[in-house]
Amino acid sequence: MSMQWQTDVDLTHRNSFGFPAVAERFVEIDQLEQLELALAEVEQHQWPLLILGGGSNLVFRENLPGAVISIATRGSHVLVDDENTAIIEVGAGENWHGFISQLLEKGLHGLENLALIPGNVGAAPVQNIGAYGVEMADCFHSLTAYDRETKALVQLSKDECLFGYRDSIFKSSQQGRYIIWRVRFVLSTVFSPKTQYRGIADYLAAQGIVEPTAYQVYQAVCDIRMSKLPLPSELGNAGSFFENPIVSEAVYSTLKGQFPDLVAYPDRPGHFKLAAGWLIDKAGWKGRRVGPVGVYDKQALVLVNYGEGRAFDLLQLAGEITHSVKQRFGVELRMEPRLYPA
Ligand SMILES: Cc1cc2nc3c(=O)[nH]c(=O)nc-3n(C[C@H](O)[C@H](O)[C@H](O)COP(=O)(O)OP(=O)(O)OC[C@H]3O[C@@H](n4cnc5c(N)ncnc54)[C@H](O)[C@@H]3O)c2cc1C
Incomplete structure (x- = not known):
């Protein structure tokens, strides 16, 4: 069994933001023996290692030193x-x-x-x-x-x-x-629909569907996502850029008093999950473009790369959004995708 690294591999099309990044070494692996060989080399040389999937939850800050392994086990x-x-x-x-x-x-x-x-x-x-x-x-x-x-x-x-x-x-x-x-x-093997989420319930109601089949729920989800989220092939993004912050009931009550239209959902006992998209929208960011990057106009939780952007531009924008949400609501936003190299 052998294992061959490819060198200087362009990962621009392997990350959904479309940020240019070159991997020093790259290999796709579907055999355990190959993985062991690759990891032995990684350890021997103490290379930094990234395990890469579809690249849809990563922000490539710059070129990737060391090794990138893509796991290709199928079936x-x-x-x-x-x-x-x-x-x-x-x-x-x-x-x-x-x-x-x-x-x-x-x-x-x-x-x-x-x-x-x-x-x-x-x-x-x-x-x-x-x-x-x-x-x-x-x-x-x-x-x-x-x-x-x-x-x-x-x-x-x-x-x-x-x-x-x-x-x-x-x-x-x-x-x-x-x-x-x-x-x-x-x-x-028995389908029980989970349609409590408002978007799905509204979609099904609009179609006059009372007892949806599995296919109808699947189709509803696909249609809603297509209407709200940009396709990475057309507009670079990683889906939600921030996690929904979870706050104590006391913080939630104070905010709800100040902002009656606050969107939040009960979380674990004594806690509420705030809709980060609502916070960002309310802070005035929805649809704003800052140079080559911006906040998607149909969903404030999604940051986009208009084509020529780099991680630097995106992180600067994310920092400004985080700061203004903190100022306005006292709530800390946390980035969802992983930054690499860290
Ligand atoms: C348009 C859009 C919509 C999205 N919507 C959602 C959504 O609704 N909900 C949601 O949760 N996420 C969403 N995401 C984020 C993303 O799709 C998910 O997090 C997805 O699971 C990432 O998969 P990936 O293969 O692209 O992972 P990558 O981005 O390649 O990797 C993500 C992390 O997983 C690690 N990893 C990958 N494969 C392995 C492995 N085999 N073993 C160990 N570690 C591994 C990587 O090292 C990295 O740390 C969305 C993204 C986009 C672009």
């Missing part, structure tokens, strides 16, 4: 299939939306609301992707990852991954330790 198969549930295992290198579409065809339900999220299956557990009232963790079973500490494949259960709002051990306490190889989901 999916059903492991357990009983009367009401099935466990399906899927390669980390599969496209997320393609996988969701496959589940729909197979009649396996639970993840319809996460249709059309860009990126690969392997990155989905990293920030526990979520949309329209559903999180990946809702249907997560377990995963197989390569542990760079023990140098072996390990199985991690849902509890061990410590999923939270846009969070997991892969993003926080164990960042850089595990390389996700295959992921297992537990899905239902």
Whole structure:
């Protein structure tokens, strides 16, 4: 088994902001032996390492020194299939939306609301992707990852991954330790729609749909996303640029008193999740362009690159937005995509 690095690889089209960046070394891997060879070299030379999926949640600050590994494990198969549930295992290198579409065809339900999220299956557990009232963790079973500490494949259960709002051990306490190889989901053979999210409920009501099928919910999600979010191929972006801040009930009540139209949702007991898009919009940023970057005019949570922008421009804009939201509401915004090199 051999493994060949490509050198000076242009990643401009492998990150959804379209920022120019060249990887010093790059390799796509779908065999464990290749991964072990690549990691041995990374360790020997102490190269910085980035595991790259679809590049839709990354901000490339500059060229990437060291090594970039793209995990290309593919395929999916059903492991357990009983009367009401099935466990399906899927390669980390599969496209997320393609996988969701496959589940729909197979009649396996639970993840319809996460249709059309860009990126690969392997990155989905990293920030526990979520949309329209559903999180990946809702249907997560377990995963197989390569542990760079023990140098072996390990199985991690849902509890061990410590999923939270846009969070997991892969993003926080164990960042850089595990390389996700295959992921297992537990899905239902019986469809129960999750349409409490206002956008979906309004969409279905407008179509006169009272008891939606799985396909109708999937289609609703796709249509809503297409109408609200820019396509990275047309306008560089990484989806939501900021996480929705979670504040105590006391902070929420004070803000609600000052701003009765504040948009917020109950979170864990005693806490509320504020809609960051509302805060940014209210602070006057929606649709504003600052040179080559700006705030998307249909969704204030999305920062965009009009074509010639660089990470520097984007981070400057993000800093100004963060500052003005803090001044106006006393709330700290946190960037969602990962900055690389850090
Ligand atoms: C238009 C648009 C809409 C979006 N909408 C949503 C949304 O609704 N909800 C949401 O949660 N996100 C959303 N996102 C963000 C993004 O799509 C998700 O976070 C997605 O899971 C990132 O996948 P990726 O393969 O592109 O990961 P990348 O951007 O390549 O990587 C993200 C992180 O995961 C790590 N990683 C990737 N693969 C692996 C692996 N195999 N093992 C270990 N670590 C790995 C990387 O090192 C990096 O730290 C959106 C992005 C865009 C551009």
